[in-house]
Amino acid sequence: MSEEAIKQAVALALDAMGVADADVRFEQPKDPGHGDLATNVALTLAKTLRRSPRDIAEEIASRVDTEGSGIESVDVAGPGFLNFKLSSGQVASRLEEIVGADADYGRCDEGGGESIVVEFVSANPTGPLHLGHGRQGALGDAIAGLLDWTGWSVSREYYYNDAGAQIDRLAESVWARYQQHFGQDAAVPEGGYQGDYVGAIAEGIAEEHGDRFVGNHDAAALEVMRTTAVHVLREEQDRDLSDFRIHFDVYFLESSLYEDGRVESTAEALRETGKVFDLDGAVWLRTTAYGDQKDRVMIKSDGSPTYFLPDVAYHMDKWGRGLHHAINVQGSDHHGTVARVQAGAQALGLPAGYPEYVLHQMVRVERDGKEVKLSKRAGSTITLRELMTEVGVDVTRYFFQMRKPDGHLVFDLGLALDQSDKNPMYKVQYAHARMCSIFKKAGRERASIVTEGVDLSVLTTEVEREVIKALVQFPELVRNAARLRAPHLICDYLEQTAGAVNSWYHAGNPSRNPELAVLVDDENLRNARLALARSVQIVLHNGLTILGIEAPEQMMREAELAPAD
């Protein structure tokens, strides 16, 4: 509202200068010395007005009415920027919105309640979840959180590739280990699964069924291997995800698309588009007609479909369920699939660009600058379970979220294990807990801290202004992060804000500067600072909530956890 006043005042000034249609854009300067709000109109108008930018800026400044608009000063700076400084009362009054909105501060209704589905993790049930799934889980869940906060009706979905060649290989792998268990000579096939968990599944089958499948390689035997393995691994994955605090609304089974004939009907529908052709005994879709680099095989020469066909069927199903906005989070090693799935959907009449993809790159865990691979169980990379057991769920989630999806992620185990302020996740949680401890010290329930009847204009120190300015940026930041599908912007913001908050908090250390402490004797000043602390607590809490990370009221030192095997 105070900003509105400035914008209006500038508009009026420009009107008087005969350039009412100018595109005036404001921004919050990074440098506090540049005031609270700045605009570069004078620079953009220089050409059309044929006057020097500074000259134009001076005229605007002189025409802006500062009376009663809450503007403390207007300055012309640099090549012709106009910098506005608001009165401290105007700045502090923004706290009223924050305290008023409380747990909803930062929400908006940009999505208008429309449905959107975020599909992520979608691991094949062929082994334990590893690091990449962890990153994808944390990322997808945070994107879903952002969409929820910006007014979308979000559902989280998991697509189980429980059909097809990789599951057959799993069954063969279990079968081989089962034979080995009974002393038979059998080897896990080429491209099979080697991890210890395969042997464990085989032993489970041996316990339940005895030796009745020894030397027996018929369909029924393999079916037992297959269903048992899928069942066991799905349960394990579900447990891992649940402990990682990720919950899905819909689990979609690829096998269901075969069972109800939709893979075939999708193939039929694609044929009818005339974009299908036969070559070398296989059936192809002319995906190049929709911007793909190459045409793709949809039915192999042996008559079985490639994964691509059920994938298209699956997205037709999504659309049919009324989910006209869909985001798929995937590893960037799958980026080749993007164009072809979109092409298939488009061929069947869906809009170009459906579904939307967020691709993320791989994760590398390092300790002291060296790569760590500590999983025996999975046979190769570290599992999600191992990582979250070692450093905790909150840290794991945060570290996966704090980098933009593109580009590799280096997970620094040393930093993750550090429970001091150096660890960015703890830094944010500490700042939150410190605010809560002030409330406790003051003997105040959170809800009793209000802005009504408090003169907030007493919040005049530079640090206080900085903190307030950081806080009021939160809603716009959330909107932006949601649009860009970029949770890391939230992390970045929380760290910056926590930094400002910690400075404020430490500056008011009673042993050093008792007059800067929150709990001063002056009642109004104390209430104003409590309102600020409360606002900080709300923003940090809400930011962490979007990311699916806890906002503790009190920090506890966790006991040393035994490292995972």
Added chain:
RNA sequence: GCGCCCGUAGCUCAGUUGGAUAGAGCAACGGACUUCUAAUCCGUAGGUCGCAGGUUCGAAUCCUGCCGGGCGCGCCA
């Protein structure tokens, strides 16, 4: 060879879609701290934004071409 992504401080990374002196966090260096609102605080230093052109008042950001790295490239998923 073609396509997508990445290249910013010693390390890990931001940079709000073209703005002012390019920012954080680790690490480094220098101080403060018998103490509580504390599993510290304040400060310093550190940069040809991969390279070269171009666009314009203005480029880390947009365009073109190179260099380097990751991933993917007709019947694996």
